[in-house]
Amino acid sequence: MTDNTNRAIFQAVFGPVGQAWPLLEPVCPSGECTWPLFSSLAVCVSMENVTDQLVFSSGRNQQGDTNYTASLLNGTASLSAPESMPLMQMVSPEPPTEEYSFPLYRESVAFNNRPDLLNTTFSQFFFIYNNNKVESRRQSFRAVELLWHFCVNTYNVTVSGGQARTNIVETRTQVDEVFDAPDPIMRLKAPEGYEGDEEFIIDSWWEYTRLDLDMRRAFSGNWGPNVGTDWPYSEASRQFGLKIYPQGPNITVEDADRRMWNGIGDIAQAMGDSMTNLLRTTGEAVQGTVLMPQTFVRVRWEWLAFLSAQVGLSIVFVGMVVVQTARLDLEIVKSSALAGVFAVSGRGKMALEEDGRDSWGFSVGSASGSAKSKPASRATARLERDGEGDGWTLAVWPGEESGERKRRVRQSVQRMAVSNHQGFT
Numbered sequence: 492m493t494d495n496t497n498r499a500i501f502q503a504v505f506g507p508v509g510q511a512w513p514l515l516e517p518v519c520p521s522g523e524c525t526w527p528l529f530s531s532l533a534v535c536v537s538m539e540n541v542t543d544q545l546v547f548s549s550g551r552n553q554q555g556d557t558n559y560t561a562s563l564l565n566g567t568a569s570l571s572a573p574e575s576m577p578l579m580q581m582v583s584p585e586p587p588t589e590e591y592s593f594p595l596y597r598e599s600v601a602f603n604n605r606p607d608l609l610n611t612t613f614s615q616f617f618f619i620y621n622n623n624k625v626e627s628r629r630q631s632f633r634a635v636e637l638l639w640h641f642c643v644n645t646y647n648v649t650v651s652g653g654q655a656r657t658n659i660v661e662t663r664t665q666v667d668e669v670f671d672a673p674d675p676i677m678r679l680k681a682p683e684g685y686e687g688d689e690e691f692i693i694d695s696w697w698e699y700t701r702l703d704l705d706m707r708r709a710f711s712g713n714w715g716p717n718v719g720t721d722w723p724y725s726e727a728s729r730q731f732g733l734k735i736y737p738q739g740p741n742i743t744v745e746d747a748d749r750r751m752w753n754g755i756g757d758i759a760q761a762m763g764d765s766m767t768n769l770l771r772t773t774g775e776a777v778q779g780t781v782l783m784p785q786t787f788v789r790v791r792w793e794w795l796a797f798l799s800a801q802v803g804l805s806i807v808f809v810g811m812v813v814v815q816t817a818r819l820d821l822e823i824v825k826s827s828a829l830a831g832v833f834a835v836s837g838r839g840k841m842a843l844e845e846d847g848r849d850s851w852g853f854s855v856g857s858a859s860g861s862a863k864s865k866p867a868s869r870a871t872a873r874l875e876r877d878g879e880g881d882g883w884t885l886a887v888w889p890g891e892e893s894g895e896r897k898r899r900v901r902q903s904v905q906r907m908a909v910s911n912h913q914g915f916t
Contacts (some may be wrong), residue, residue, distance in 0.1 A: 493701050500706070503761040504727055509735050511757075512764035514657045515771050519781065522653040526779035528645055528660060530681040532691040534766040535642035535662060536759045537608060539601035540752070541634045545619070549629075561619055561632040564598055568617035570632070570713075572743040579620035579716040581728045593675035593696060593705065601636045607666045611679065612640040613699055614706040620735070620756055622749045633748070637759055638707070640664065643681045643691060644767070648779070682827055713832045734758060 503512055517524065519679050545561045562569035570584035586595050594610045596609035600617075618635040645661040667678040667690055677693040693699065712725035714732030735754030742750075 493705065495769055495828065496702060496766055497646055497705055498710075499765040500709075500726070500762050501694070501847035503765040504730050504758065506761060508754075509757060510761075512768075513759040514764060515768040516655045517648050517650060517657070517779070519650040519655070519779075521781050521783055522650065523784065524650040524779050526648045526777055528647055529777045530643050530645045531767075531774060532679070532770050533642050533644040534664075534763040534770065535640055535644075535664065536637045536756070536763045537640065538756060539603065539636050541600045541617075541636050542632070544600050545634050547629055547632070557628075557633075559628045561634070563600060563617055563619070565635060567598070568619055568634075570619040572621055572628070573716075576712065577621060577623040579732045579735070580713045580729070581710050581731065582617045582619070583615055583711055584617070584702075585707070593671050593699075594669065594677060596780065599636065607664050608638065608640055609675065610666050610669065611642065611664055611693075612638045613702050614639040616706075616710060617792070618731075620751065622744060622747050622751065624744045625886065633751070635752070635755055637755065639759070639766075641679060641691075641693060643679055645682050647696060665702065668911060676849050731755070731758060 517526065536834075539761050541563065544563060546563070548560045548562075550558050550560070558571045560569055560571040564584065567584045568580070570578060570580040572578040584590075584598060584851065588595070594612075597608060597612060599615070599617050616637045618637060618744065618883045620633055621628070621631040622633060623631065628882050642662055642664040644659050645663075647658045661682050663680070663682050665680045667680040668676070669678075670676040675696045679693065681689055681691060684691075709725060710727045710731070712728035714729045721817050731754075735751045735758075
């Protein structure tokens with residue numbers, strides 16, 4: 492368990508800056524699931540500003556520069572920094588006594604009035620750092636006391652539309668009972684009225700103490716952008732320093748304080764959430780309800796009635812037309828698509844008209860010299876037998892004709908009349 496816990500801690504420390512650690516997602520076979528409210532053992536973070544408890548002193552270093560020192564708990568946690576150098580120190584005090592005790596006895600600055608919080612704490616750190624935006628070195632020091640401790644969270648978990656949501660409804664840190672050697676046990680009381688265990692037991696003394704040692708060894712150290720590796724140093728403390736010190740120009744003292752405070756809290760909370768996810772995977776699973784998707788058809792009766800009325804009125808209209816047509820004894824004219832098949836295009840029609848004008852001689856010259864079409868004032872016609880001699884054809888010529896042509900037309904009409912044995916006018 493401890494090795495997995497260490498991995499979870501370092502995953503959070505080396506994670507993205509400013510992003511909350513994702514909570515454990517539920518397993519839902521469909522896109523809709525619900526669970527009852529349930530409680531689970533978790534890791535919580537408590538931090539307090541203890542800058543007002545710092546004790547200051549000053550002295551000269553080997554280079555002759557003035558060093559300013561800020562300390563807590565009679566020097567248990569202290570930081571010495573020269574002028575205008577951003578510097579941070581993480582200190583985890585060792586237990587003040589080597590005698591066996593469960594839980595471990597801890598000296599605190601801000602949480603002495605909360606014994607349950609100290610009893611459930613498995614790691615305690617003091618952050619002492621300076622705000623290099625402050626001109627006065629003595630007034631630039633800041634201090635934070637930070638605890639990682641066990642607690643009980645109550646969760647409300649839902650999956651809707653394929654989107655999982657996990658909300659913490661309540662957090663409680665309340666020790667019900669503590670049993671010391673030979674079998675150390677601590678019982679944490681869970682909130683009432685929820686699913687799950689009524690209490691959670693911490694009984695692994697080896698894991699409890701080893702976790703405290705591992706975190707002290709991993710995070711204790713100093714960091715500063717201008718500090719070499721000869722200072723007490725750890726990669727984990729360096730990650731804290733890189734993420735809490737603000738970068739960029741035009742940052743005020745208040746902005747720097749806010750960013751550094753939030754930076755410490757964000758990293759510490761990410762570590763707690765990562766360990767909580769690990770704890771939740773080791774317990775019993777809470778059974779939920781799977782809501783299978785169902786498809787429903789909604790009938791909009793108003794629109795259906797509107798369409799039905801349109802169809803009904805169309806039928807009535809056609810019937811009235813049929814009846815009225817029958818009463819008026821009108822013949823039904825059928826249309827044909829044959830005319831459309833043999834239709835002449837606009838360009839072809841113009842060509843035919845031009846050919847007709849040329850052959851009939853309807854074109855006359857205009858004053859501008861261009862030819863324009865106009866109807867002939869008179870025309871001359873005659874009847875001629877067709878090629879087979881079975882009928883007559885009317886031949887028409889526009890304009891005036893000579894006397895000879897008139898005579899020939901007159902003779903043709905007379906012959907046609909004699910041939911048909913009837914008069915002709």
